[in-house]
Amino acid sequence: MYPSQAKNVYKNAATQAQVHPVKLIHLIYERVLLHLEGAIDGVEKKNPGKRGENIGKAIALITELNVAVKVDEDPETGHFLQGLYTSILVELPKAAMNNDAGILRRAHAYFAQLKAIWEQTAMKEHGFSPNVPAGAHKVGEGRELPGGREADHPPTMSRVSVAI
Numbered sequence: 001m002y003p004s005q006a007k008n009v010y011k012n013a014a015t016q017a018q019v020h021p022v023k024l025i026h027l028i029y030e031r032v033l034l035h036l037e038g039a040i041d042g043v044e045k046k047n048p049g050k051r052g053e054n055i056g057k058a059i060a061l062i063t064e065l066n067v068a069v070k071v072d073e074d075p076e077t078g079h080f081l082q083g084l085y086t087s088i089l090v091e092l093p094k095a096a097m098n099n100d101a102g103i104l105r106r107a108h109a110y111f112a113q114l115k116a117i118w119e120q121t122a123m124k125e126h127g128f129s130p131n132v133p134a135g136a137h138k139v140g141e142g143r144e145l146p147g148g149r150e151a152d153h154p155p156t157m158s159r160v161s162v163a164i
Contacts, residue, residue, distance in 0.1 A: 022118075022126045025065070029115035032061045036108040043101040055096045058107075062089055084110060 019027070035058040042051030066085035071078030088107045095103035119130035 020126065020128070022122045023128055025068075026115070026118055026123060026128070026130060028061050028065055029111060029118060032058050032065075032111050033108060033115065035061070036104055036111065039095070040101050040104045040108070043095075043099050043104065048099075051099070052096055055092050055104075059089060059092055062092075084114075 035054040038054035039051050039058065042048065042054060062085050066082055066089070069078045069081050069085075071082065088110065091103050092107060094100065095107075123130050
């Protein structure tokens, strides 16, 4: 294979691998929820490795969400999301240090709400189906977490949308 052919292969692969920003945010919300659930399970099973690994991954994803917020396009929503993400980023290390599943459950509840709002607004506006798995919750319904507990629900947020 010649260098120019190799370059074209990578260009084609990169083009095919592109994900629409609305779908990407949805995928990140799903991963944050999975990692928070893993961290809760790690706390409940007294497994610090599992707890720490999942909290670390959740922090990395939330940080990416935080820096991706476009405040200039919708200042009110942008500042709200940045404040929420920052608050959660401050609290998650406390959950790791204190082995506090309550903090993780609250963070999970906020992200479940954000994901549901994202599915109801941005995903629909851009013609995406959220592909919600069977048994997944709707806004206002409980979601069972590890240990059989139901997630606490944050105060209801009306419409949250971010310009992409």
